[in-house]
Structure formats: structure tokens, C-alpha cells
Amino acid sequence: MRVNVPLAAAAAALLITVSVRVTAQGPPVQPPTPARQQPAPAGQTPAPAQPAGGGRGRGQATFPAQQRPPGDPAVVQRGKTLYEINCRLCHGADLRGGDMGGVNLLRSQLVLNDQAGELILPVVQNGRQNPGMPVMPPFPLPPDDVKAIAEYVHSVVAQARPQGAPPPGEDVPLNIVVGDAKAGEAYFNAKCAACHSPAGDLRGIATRVPQPMQLQNLWVAGQGGFGGRGGRGGAPAAAEPAPRKPVTVAVTTSNGQRIEGRLDRIDDFYVTLTPSDGLQRTFRRSGDVPRVEITDPLDGHKKLLVQYTDKDIHDVTAYLVTLK
Ligand code: HEC
Numbered sequence: 315m316r317v318n319v320p321l322a323a324a325a326a327a328l329l330i331t332v333s334v335r336v337t338a339q340g341p342p343v344q345p346p347t348p349a350r351q352q353p354a355p356a357g358q359t360p361a362p363a364q365p366a367g368g369g370r371g372r373g374q375a376t377f378p379a380q381q382r383p384p385g386d387p388a389v390v391q392r393g394k395t396l397y398e399i400n401c402r403l404c405h406g407a408d409l410r411g412g413d414m415g416g417v418n419l420l421r422s423q424l425v426l427n428d429q430a431g432e433l434i435l436p437v438v439q440n441g442r443q444n445p446g447m448p449v450m451p452p453f454p455l456p457p458d459d460v461k462a463i464a465e466y467v468h469s470v471v472a473q474a475r476p477q478g479a480p481p482p483g484e485d486v487p488l489n490i491v492v493g494d495a496k497a498g499e500a501y502f503n504a505k506c507a508a509c510h511s512p513a514g515d516l517r518g519i520a521t522r523v524p525q526p527m528q529l530q531n532l533w534v535a536g537q538g539g540f541g542g543r544g545g546r547g548g549a550p551a552a553a554e555p556a557p558r559k560p561v562t563v564a565v566t567t568s569n570g571q572r573i574e575g576r577l578d579r580i581d582d583f584y585v586t587l588t589p590s591d592g593l594q595r596t597f598r599r600s601g602d603v604p605r606v607e608i609t610d611p612l613d614g615h616k617k618l619l620v621q622y623t624d625k626d627i628h629d630v631t632a633y634l635v636t637l638k
């Protein structure tokens with residue numbers, strides 16, 4: 315087993331909560347969300363105010379990100395590696411948004427307005443959890459790592475052609491079925507068989523999810539997110555797995571009252587949940603008060619996430635595509 319630190323950090327973040335979806339190419343519709351604006355961290359220049367719905371409107375012709383000097387190649391390379399480990403799954407190999415619902419970073423106003431990671435850092439460290447949107451989990455990455463990722467993102471943005479087209483060169487490989495199915499089967503038997511079986515719940519999974527990339531995202535995350543958290547307008551293309559068990563939360567107030575329900579939204583300042591009576595409630599958070607305990611049915615998957623090597627992922631996908 316290989317555990318590397320950034321991956322472990324990412325997975326630790328994912329342990330908190332994750333909800334992803336397997337469609338979503340275009341930027342999703344933004345629901346109105348107060349308290350989304352994150353303050354700039356101490357010691358950083360405060361960010362220019364973001365328009366509400368940050369990053370999805372039409373921008374001006376020029377952006378700081380396109381006028382900045384090119385980053386140090388070593389930092390950019392480190393950032394690329396960190397991006398691949400932590401962000402690629404959701405935001406895509408070419409930053410245009412991945413199958414798991416991360417938004418297009420090439421068209422993000424927030425990214426375009428970012429100079430040196432000061433706007434990206436709070437998003438990465440706090441995550442994003444807005445109802446009706448797929449979740450971005452918080453990543454406890456050190457500021458230097460996030461700055462390196464920002465340098466990498468800016469290096470791609472700088473080459474990006476207009477309209478969020480992918481940067482020229484370096485084609486994104488489409489065939490992801492490059493693993494060893496036999497090794498994948500052995501891995502499956504060792505790590506997955508406690509909860510799944512090829513003849514049981516995963517029977518015909520490759521028929522249900524015919525695109526290997528989608529299938530890979532599905533098993534790595536353990537869910538597609540369809541119909542999960544409020545859903546989104548556009549119907550997903552192919553397979554639509556059954557709605558998942560939601561992430562739940564228990565809030566214990568300072569006077570000992572405990573309220574449990576479906577987690578709708580959480581950030582550093584508020585937690586919003588819907589108990590079984592259907593009446594949504596929001597609590598203001600201040601440090602550890604009230605106490606917040608999140609339960610995610612997919613904890614098993616998130617624990618495994620720290621363990622996968624690239625080879626394991628390739629092998630397991632190669633095995634799963636045989637389960638027609
Ligand atoms: C599990 C999927 C997932 C992962 C992993 C992920 N993101 Fe995100 N990210 C999202 C989603 C979904 C949104 C949009 C959420 C929202 O706006 O409510 C988002 C939004 C963002 C935004 C804000 C874009 C804007 O215009 O508002 C930035 C910047 C960003 N992500 C950067 C990153 C970086 C850097 C990483 C890696 C450290 C990363 N993300 C990892 C899913 C993900």
C-alpha cells in the first residue's frame with residue numbers, strides 16, 4: 315500500500331463529505347447563495363469583490379490571470395502534480411470540468427481574477443457546499459501547495475484559447491482502459507468484495523455505465539450523485555443509478571439539544587439541515603459550537619481513496635469494464 319501525503323490530505327478532506335455527479339460538462343446554474351464569499355486569509359491582499367454567482371458570467375476582455383508573468387516552471391510542475399492528485403477527477407484533465415461535476419476553471423471568473431492563489435486558496439481550504447450543486451470538499455492543503463496549484467492553473471489559463479476551449483497541444487488521452495483486468499479482479503476481491511459482488515449489486519455495471527471514464531469516476535467516488543442532493547436541471551446522459559443515501563448531520567447545540575437530518579449545506583459559519591419533519595433549519599457556527607457530526611454512507615470509499623495507486627485505479631477499472 316502506498317500512501318502519499320497530498321493524496322492522504324485530499325482523502326481526509328473527502329472523509330468529511332463528498333457528493334459528486336457524473337454528468338456536468340457546462341457550468342451549472344448557480345443558486346443564490348449568501349455567505350459564499352470567503353474572506354481573504356490573513357496576510358493576503360483582500361480579493362476584489364466577486365460578482366454574485368462568481369465566475370459564471372461573461373467577463374471583461376482582460377483579466378489579471380492573462381496579464382501575469384509566467385510562473386516558475388518547477389512550481390508549475392509541482393502544481394500540476396498536485397492538481398492531478400487532488401483536483402483532476404472533478405475539474406478535468408484540461409480544467410474544463412470533469413465528469414464528477416467540478417466547474418470549468420478556464421471560464422471561472424474567480425480564477426481569472428486570482429493573482430497568486432489568494433482567491434483560490436479559500437475555496438480549496440473551505441470547499442464549497444451549496445444546495446443543488448455538487449460538493450467540493452475542503453482540502454487541508456498547505457498554502458504553498460495551493461499556490462503551486464494556482465500557478466499551474468494560471469499557466470493553463472494563459473495558453474487557453476477563447477471560450478473555454480482546451481489549451482492547444484497535449485491531447486487528453488481518451489482510452490483509460492489501460493490496466494490489467496486480472497490484477498484488478500484480485501484487488502477487487504481483496505478490497506471491495508466485503509461490500510460488493512460482481513454477481514450481485516455490481517452485476518452488469520459496465521452495461522449500466524458504458525463509458526469507462528464514467529465508470530471509473532463512479533467506482534472511485536462510490537456514487538454518481540444523480541438525484542442525490544437536489545439534482546440539477548439537465549438530465550444525465552446514460553445510466554442513472556438509483557438515488558443515494560444522503561449525507562446526514564447531527565447538530566448538538568450548547569444547551570444540549572440534538573437535531574439530526576439531511577445535510578444541505580455547511581461552511582465555516584453556518585450549517586443547514588433538513589430533519590425528518592421537512593422543516594429546514596440553519597445554525598450559526600462558531601468554532602466547535604454547536605457540535606456538528608457528519609455521517610456519510612460512503613465513508614468506506616473515502617477510506618480506500620488514500621490507498622489507491624494509479625495502477626490500482628487502472629486495474630480495477632479494467633476489471634469492472636468486463637462486468638457487462
Ligand atoms: C469532488 C469534486 C471536486 C474536487 C476534488 C475539487 N473540486 Fe473544485 N469545485 C467543485 C465543484 C462542484 C465546484 C463548484 C461548487 C459551487 O460553486 O458550489 C468547485 C469550485 C471550484 C472553484 C471555484 C470556481 C468558481 O468559479 O467559483 C475553484 C477555484 C476550484 N473548485 C478549485 C479546485 C482545486 C484547486 C481543487 C484541487 C485542490 C479542486 N477544486 C478540487 C468540485 C471539486
Ligand code: HEC
Binds near residue numbers: 506509515536538
Ligand atoms: C465498506 C463498504 C464498501 C467498500 C469496501 C467498497 N464500497 Fe463501493 N460502495 C459502497 C456503498 C455504500 C456504495 C453506495 C451504494 C448506494 O448508495 O447505493 C458504493 C457504491 C459503489 C459503486 C456504485 C454502484 C452503483 O450501483 O452505482 C461502485 C461501482 C463501487 N462502489 C465500487 C467499489 C469498488 C471497485 C470498491 C473497491 C475498490 C468498493 N466499491 C469498495 C460501499 C463500499
